[in-house]
Amino acid sequence: MTRVLHILDHSLPLHSGYTFRTRAILKSQQAAGLTVRGVSGPRHADAGPEIEEIDGLTFHRVAGRFAGPPGLSEWREIEAFREGIEGVARQWQPEVLHAHSPALCGMAGLRAAKRLGLPFVYEIRAFWEDAAVGNGTGREGSLKYRLTRALENRVVAGADAVFTICKGLRDDLVARGHDGEKIGLSPNGVDLALFGDPVARDDALAHALGIGAGPVVGFIGSFYDYEGLDDLVAALPALRQRHPHAQLLLVGGGPMDEALRAQAAASPAGDAIVFTGRVPHAEVERYYSLIDVLAYPRKHSRLTDLVTPLKPLEAMAQRRIVAASDVGGHRELITDGQTGLLFPPDDPTGMAASLADFIDRRDSWPTMRKAGRAHVAAHHDWARNVQRYQRVYQDLIGHDGSAVA
Template sequence: MRVLMVSWEYPPVVVGGLGRHVHALATELAAAGHEVVVLSRQPAGTDATTHPTTDDVLDGVRVLRVAEDPPHLEFERDLVAWTLAMGHGMLRAALTRLAPWRPDVVHAHDWLVAHPAIALADVLEVPLVATIHATEAGRHAGWLSSPLSQQVHSAEWWLAQRADTLITCSAAMRSEVAELFEVDPEPIVVLHNGIAPRRWRASTARVRAVRERYAPGGAPVLLYLGRLEYEKGVQDLIAALPRIRRAHPGTRLVIAGTGTAHDQLVEAVAAHRVRRGVTFTGHLPDADLSALLRSADAVVLPSRYEPFGIVALEAAAAGAPLVASTAGGLGEVVLDRETGLSFRPGDVPGLAAAVGTVLSDPRAAARRARAARKRLGSAFEWSGIAAATAAVYAGAARGAATAHGRPKIPTGNAFGRA
């Protein structure tokens, strides 16, 4: 099939897990013989003179990467205007540079590309498939109090309503999307994210060096890997650390990642008096991450909201013991007492107890880690996920054109919770 993927991030422009997901899916589809074009963007803050529009074939995928237009718009300051400008640039580039090539299907990844993806599907008269990777309401525990959140929610609603076929990365996300955007959950297809296990290998010498760097003297090492945002729950892990260190003296926590909550987390470390036990590494290259994952006594994922939890797959691929909350898709990725240990989101004592169990019984933790790694090949292998996605494309049918009004914005909690 001829597939046009529209994504606001694609390596080397990566903000979160979405960019890696689209890259893995696109390259796997191309390897299977499908003709894939990815429509994406140049880095934010650049322009057409420093980073002009490019059209290249990378790993078998044609990547049309669109330059930013001249207006001074910033992602952090002008999110909606910036997104609309990006969409306009994508639409112009696709219509002027891709012809006479024509896709059989347009695949949109999240609300930021709703405008160009919908327009291209309409103009080209082909089915629109949309993957909803996360929701604004989910990120804010159901509250849509700010004008920006309401704007994002309405764009998500439009994409969900307009798509001919919807995909989510977990059953939890399917329920969330159906409730928030007033769509029937039955036709929504659940396709998990995948992982390439060999990517996370590291030599014994490198693992030993990394462990000595972050925990000299053989102290237990806990690792959090991911974005530093409130919904990721890192504040709960920091709050649990004093309790963990009382039971297991010297335990070190390594926090790898960047995000808007960084300064608040530094303050939390000071407030809980664990500054000697916490290291913030910032962004790390994959080679260092591989060694860090393999050196950890436990990878802890304390999310309060998590559509899927691809870091759990990365930890499993590296053979690291997992401790994770049951938030969203994490409850489907980490099977409690089979492939890891789980706790309720926000439950600090439960988090501390689960980590303590791992540190007290490393043999059992290693058995669960082996089971998690074994499960990757059956449930999270990219070739199978790509084949299932291609089947979705083949079955997608273009619906009748429908005009949509504006959705009603909930005045209370969007999930009906107080």
């Protein structure tokens, strides 16, 4: 029974796309017969015990705070995390170390693996220098951007095997000169066992929020600038010219929350825009039930071209109708006119026209719902995706397995 230690930036009980993907991977590997644990680094911002059991999963914690100028503080963090990983590994005796981006986790894992004589797998979910640009905390081409990219290159070069979540990330690494033969795909996925038939419309919630007959266009997630929600708000007046009762439901929060509320208040369609704020994860399905078209209007950027999001897959798994901007990350998930709609990015007028036409063709939606669910089942079900890891693990253990000293 293969024992795999996953090296993580953060984990459950924190809720994020990162932690939900981690949970899906570990639970699927458990179901496939692997023995797994996780170890999170100093950026896991949750005050919990040193070893934590959550949802049938075991997580070890490596804590600490690191001062110093940029570069030095990160190196101190890497070394502390490396030491913590080695401590867990010597106690638990894994056969494989599997680190997940960012590169700080990757470098800590790589250094630990070399010292322990263990195979090392590195998984990239996004290039974090581009994610920093997308969420407004970094600038493309800055010193920090270039250092982060260089660190990632070192980890990829040193890893025994690499996974990326989508083709865009893999192609970018190959273009940098990395060996494509050792870079596999582990696409975003869902546990289809968690997604049955969609729940009926929650009329009580609709009444409480002031949601009418619609059509209702909605977004559920984090309000970052790259998500393009300002374009969706700007598109609503034109959409209502053709569908006068259309409403926009925005569920969640984030850095753009205040700006979006101000934009909505100034909009001629402001009375048709409903903000709920953040809602408990257990309640999200009720909000999904009110939405006719789940919209993902991501802006065109390096980040959105290279990275595939999880939310559209979750929506398709629930047989929901999805519409998304025509950027690279969405094109890997959605086939226009078959499993959903692709509309022009950064173009509220074009977005409104596409959505209006799409609503006019709603008689095609039942077929689209079935096609979306079938696409997820065929290409993004964790019960199948987990086999990609197992093949690589067995190959590495067969060639390079060794016990921890």
